[in-house]
Amino acid sequence: MPFVKKFLLIFSFLLIQFLAVAQVKNEGIPSIRNYTHKDYKAASQNWAIVQDHRGVLYFGNNAGILEFDGNLWNTISLDNRTNVRSLAIDNKGRIYVGGQDDFGYLEPDAQGQLVFKSLKGKIEKQYQNFDDVWKIYTTSDGVYFCTVSGIYFLQDNQVKVYKVPAQKSEMAFFVQDKLYVPVMGKGIYELKQEKMVLIPNSSAFGQSVITAMLPAAENKVLLVTEQEGLFTYDGYTHFEPWATGVKSFLAKAKAGTAIALAEGYAIGTSQDGLLLIDNKGQPLQHLNRDKGLQNNTVRSIYQDNAGNLWLGLNNGIDYVEINSPFTLFNIKNGLPGTAYTSLMDKDRLYLGTSDGLYYRKWSNRQNPLETTGFRQIENSQGQVYNLQKIAGHLLLSHHNGAYELVDDRAVKLSDHRGAWLFMPLKDYPGYLVCGTYSGLYLYKLVGGQVQFQWKIAGFNESSRVMEEDEAGNLWVAHGYKGVYKLKLEPDLKKVQRVDFYNEKNGFPSNLFINTFKIGGKLVFTGERGVFKFNEGSERFEQHEELGKLFDENVHVRKLVEDQNGNIWFSAGEEMGILKKQPNGSYEVEKNTFSKMSGKLVGGFEHIAYYDRANVLFGTDEGFVHYHPSFLQTKNVDHKFYTLIRKIEARADGKDTLVFAGAFSASGYLSVQQPEERIPELPYRFNSLKFTYGAISYSDIDGMAYQVFLEGHDKNWSSWSPVLQKEYTNLGEGDYTFHVRARDIYNNESAEASFRFEVAPPWYRSLGAYAVYVFLGIVLLFLLKKRVDRQIYKTKLKLEKEQQKALLLQEAQHMEEVLKAEKEIIRLNNEKLENELNMKNKELASSALHVIHSLDTVEKVRNQLQLVIENVNDRESQHHLRKVLRSVEDEIKVENNWDQFELHFNQIHEDFLKRLRVDYPELTHRDIKLCAYLRMSLSSKEIASLLNLSIRGVETSRYRIRKKMNLEQEVNLTEFILKY
Numbered sequence: 001m002p003f004v005k006k007f008l009l010i011f012s013f014l015l016i017q018f019l020a021v022a023q024v025k026n027e028g029i030p031s032i033r034n035y036t037h038k039d040y041k042a043a044s045q046n047w048a049i050v051q052d053h054r055g056v057l058y059f060g061n062n063a064g065i066l067e068f069d070g071n072l073w074n075t076i077s078l079d080n081r082t083n084v085r086s087l088a089i090d091n092k093g094r095i096y097v098g099g100q101d102d103f104g105y106l107e108p109d110a111q112g113q114l115v116f117k118s119l120k121g122k123i124e125k126q127y128q129n130f131d132d133v134w135k136i137y138t139t140s141d142g143v144y145f146c147t148v149s150g151i152y153f154l155q156d157n158q159v160k161v162y163k164v165p166a167q168k169s170e171m172a173f174f175v176q177d178k179l180y181v182p183v184m185g186k187g188i189y190e191l192k193q194e195k196m197v198l199i200p201n202s203s204a205f206g207q208s209v210i211t212a213m214l215p216a217a218e219n220k221v222l223l224v225t226e227q228e229g230l231f232t233y234d235g236y237t238h239f240e241p242w243a244t245g246v247k248s249f250l251a252k253a254k255a256g257t258a259i260a261l262a263e264g265y266a267i268g269t270s271q272d273g274l275l276l277i278d279n280k281g282q283p284l285q286h287l288n289r290d291k292g293l294q295n296n297t298v299r300s301i302y303q304d305n306a307g308n309l310w311l312g313l314n315n316g317i318d319y320v321e322i323n324s325p326f327t328l329f330n331i332k333n334g335l336p337g338t339a340y341t342s343l344m345d346k347d348r349l350y351l352g353t354s355d356g357l358y359y360r361k362w363s364n365r366q367n368p369l370e371t372t373g374f375r376q377i378e379n380s381q382g383q384v385y386n387l388q389k390i391a392g393h394l395l396l397s398h399h400n401g402a403y404e405l406v407d408d409r410a411v412k413l414s415d416h417r418g419a420w421l422f423m424p425l426k427d428y429p430g431y432l433v434c435g436t437y438s439g440l441y442l443y444k445l446v447g448g449q450v451q452f453q454w455k456i457a458g459f460n461e462s463s464r465v466m467e468e469d470e471a472g473n474l475w476v477a478h479g480y481k482g483v484y485k486l487k488l489e490p491d492l493k494k495v496q497r498v499d500f501y502n503e504k505n506g507f508p509s510n511l512f513i514n515t516f517k518i519g520g521k522l523v524f525t526g527e528r529g530v531f532k533f534n535e536g537s538e539r540f541e542q543h544e545e546l547g548k549l550f551d552e553n554v555h556v557r558k559l560v561e562d563q564n565g566n567i568w569f570s571a572g573e574e575m576g577i578l579k580k581q582p583n584g585s586y587e588v589e590k591n592t593f594s595k596m597s598g599k600l601v602g603g604f605e606h607i608a609y610y611d612r613a614n615v616l617f618g619t620d621e622g623f624v625h626y627h628p629s630f631l632q633t634k635n636v637d638h639k640f641y642t643l644i645r646k647i648e649a650r651a652d653g654k655d656t657l658v659f660a661g662a663f664s665a666s667g668y669l670s671v672q673q674p675e676e677r678i679p680e681l682p683y684r685f686n687s688l689k690f691t692y693g694a695i696s697y698s699d700i701d702g703m704a705y706q707v708f709l710e711g712h713d714k715n716w717s718s719w720s721p722v723l724q725k726e727y728t729n730l731g732e733g734d735y736t737f738h739v740r741a742r743d744i745y746n747n748e749s750a751e752a753s754f755r756f757e758v759a760p761p762w763y764r765s766l767g768a769y770a771v772y773v774f775l776g777i778v779l780l781f782l783l784k785k786r787v788d789r790q791i792y793k794t795k796l797k798l799e800k801e802q803q804k805a806l807l808l809q810e811a812q813h814m815e816e817v818l819k820a821e822k823e824i825i826r827l828n829n830e831k832l833e834n835e836l837n838m839k840n841k842e843l844a845s846s847a848l849h850v851i852h853s854l855d856t857v858e859k860v861r862n863q864l865q866l867v868i869e870n871v872n873d874r875e876s877q878h879h880l881r882k883v884l885r886s887v888e889d890e891i892k893v894e895n896n897w898d899q900f901e902l903h904f905n906q907i908h909e910d911f912l913k914r915l916r917v918d919y920p921e922l923t924h925r926d927i928k929l930c931a932y933l934r935m936s937l938s939s940k941e942i943a944s945l946l947n948l949s950i951r952g953v954e955t956s957r958y959r960i961r962k963k964m965n966l967e968q969e970v971n972l973t974e975f976i977l978k979y
Helices: 002-022 244-253 591-596 766-870 874-891 894-907 911-918 924-934 939-946 950-964 972-978
Strands: 032-035 046-051 057-061 064-068 073-076 084-089 095-099 103-108 114-118 135-138 143-146 150-155 158-163 173-175 178-183 187-192 195-198 210-215 221-225 230-233 239-242 255-261 264-269 274-278 283-287 298-303 309-313 316-320 326-329 339-345 348-353 356-361 384-390 393-398 401-405 410-412 419-424 431-436 439-446 449-456 465-468 474-478 482-488 495-501 514-518 521-525 530-534 539-542 556-561 567-571 574-580 586-589 607-611 614-619 622-626 642-651 654-659 663-665 668-670 688-694 704-710 724-727 733-742 752-758
Touching: 046 309, 057 095, 057 298, 057 309, 064 084, 073 114, 084 143, 095 135, 095 143, 103 663, 135 173, 173 210, 210 255, 221 255, 221 264, 230 244, 239 244, 244 264, 244 274, 244 283, 255 298, 264 298, 339 607, 339 622, 348 384, 356 384, 384 419, 401 419, 419 465, 431 465, 465 514, 474 514, 514 556, 521 556, 556 607, 567 607, 574 591, 586 591, 642 733, 642 752, 688 704, 688 733, 766 874, 894 911, 894 924, 911 924, 924 939, 924 950, 924 972, 939 950, 950 972
Parallel strands: 046 084, 046 298, 084 135, 339 384
Antiparallel strands: 032 316, 046 057, 057 064, 057 084, 064 073, 084 095, 095 103, 103 114, 135 143, 143 150, 150 158, 173 178, 178 187, 187 195, 210 221, 221 230, 230 239, 255 264, 264 274, 274 283, 298 309, 309 316, 326 622, 339 348, 339 614, 348 356, 384 393, 393 401, 393 419, 401 410, 419 431, 431 439, 439 449, 465 474, 474 482, 482 495, 514 521, 521 530, 530 539, 556 567, 567 574, 574 586, 607 614, 614 622, 642 654, 642 688, 663 668, 688 724, 704 733, 733 752
């Protein structure tokens, strides 16, 4: 038995893997991106699509060839400005173009601009008039250009023409190295040995419009007709119907084009969009205008190197991500609203949104042509929070209350509003606790029915997040308060005990606290970090195992454990899975889910794992279905290129194109810059703008870029989503611009580079240096002549200088004599000055002596007067009066002053005379005061000489200043001394 179980397990696994490879994902709708003619700025209709080896796409449009790299569109016109019906690319990367009455190929010009090169000149003149080239096929022998009037074959640079066996044929097809030409009314012809040969039994298709012939299994050919369905051809004579299950659909939809896929076929119709079928002809996916296409007429289909489809429509271009494990259930499936909950029950899928609860039949292999849309459960309108299957009952938690689904109708279980979720109590079989907006309500399973019992008293908080621990305690997490631990009474009527925990108990804050059950044990998350509860310390501690798997600062929003022990998570803006390893550890996988970054409903993250083929995520725009075992044609680690798309130089206020994005090697497109295509830019073009982009289409919005200008920058720049980089005022020299991209899966692209040279300015160019050398030689010649002349002049000058030297010696001798005389004069002056000072001192001393003498004489006179008055003898009085008159004659100092002034003027160069002339307003006493100041007498000495008080001297000085009109800041004494 163990062997049988093991075998069945392995077989089931291999079967799932096989199915994943063998099918296009048909659950939901793949992501579709619409490009309108306003986006690409050309005509509406698009007839052909190809992709070069760099990843750049080209579309045959009524306005020419559209070039698209995921970021920028460019239009390339044909010489005759006609529409482009067909495109093809050979193994060397050359792109061939078929227009109206012309065909050729694209080739980069000297600037890297793709231009159309016509091959019409190689056709004989008699065959040069033809209509549209509807198909182009590149082979190892040459290239077929197919028109309705003939087949033009390019080989060895020559064009041969094969006429069709009628005036006009249908479109030709090249399959399994054979060229087939359907002809209306006759059948299908094959080109054999340069002749058209009718295939036996093909006349049955004489009235059918064959829109495609494609390779099929067992070396057969698949014929796609417009309305008769699909047929296979064995390569000889036998035709038979195939995939009859889609015949009626194609009859109405009208197949217009088709391509072969690795896992089946893609058929574009003119009436009902795109149909994808597998290799057995079973429908896998049907997309039309109602499901996201811009319109229902598909003109062309192309599968790119990432395995996704490009559709050229009658009006626009659509990108369909069929090579992705992610698809959508949203309004285009008939499912409106924001996604909150899901449940897969047997053959049904229930999806709960903000608009209500919806359902549809479910199968991973459902025929998309028979699928009915989602239907709403009756009485479920409004906000749905949860749908759970408990003991066979489908219980709905709704904004309006608690419901049970009975016969596709929501039946309300009680009158209370606002139900979040139901939880069975493990110690009370048959009892359910319902968390609501305002506490807990109890329900019981009675006789196969769910019956409301009562509100559990003692707790009234909102109970949206709730888990039960091993001891039977209920843990209720509140978004901005904390977490409650509830112990119920044995009769379940009230809460026996409430313990409340928040940041005081180990959480980083009171915000965003959640609880989840992982491995049968409770795990808590907060604003950051993952925690577990320590019963002994009554505190929350970091969870050693899970905590180290997340950034310590990230908010873990959701943890969901699947049946295999893997943990699905939402943390910050990211989501992913912790894959459980055989040793019990976890491996973090996030890259696969980079598309889901920031898309889950904040605070109500819904992640539901059902099996290896079905996982659902809730987003604001609906549900995302993830197929874990879906094997992409190329996984997320695929190689991609970053290309430099344009380089412009800025000079004189204008932009000049330097490079247009396409390297050429021997006339073919190249990823690398050829050595011979390294431009030398004039110095005025030293300000450059680089435009670049990663060639990726599904995740282009998440790209980030690094740039590095070798020769200018020291290091790579930081990652940025910006698609341009400018450099200004580059010096002359060699430079290489490097750029690389990183996608949302953290894969880095191949690096793109562009080497260029900036020439020096004209005054530092080689020509300028040659002129400089020539001018230097001329200058040296002229300089030599000047030097010779200068030498001659120098000789003459030396002779003159010798004469001058002799004269100078004589002059120096005379100067020394003069210096000696000056020294004698100086010494004489010093002697005179000293004598002057001595005489000043003598005058001052004499003046003071006179003053003292006069004082003494004055005292004697006074005493004589007293004696005369007291003497009675007349004779004695007479003699005494004679003596008194003699004394009074001595007191008269005027004669003394005249003598003083005479000596003073002799010493001081007529000072007093000059003073009287320059300042006639000065009084006799003022003149005396000035003379005493000139002699540097103090105020006290001057007061004695003038018989004044010191204050009187100051008053006299003030009057003299006014009479002399001296400024306030001028010192009178200094002025007198210098006068």
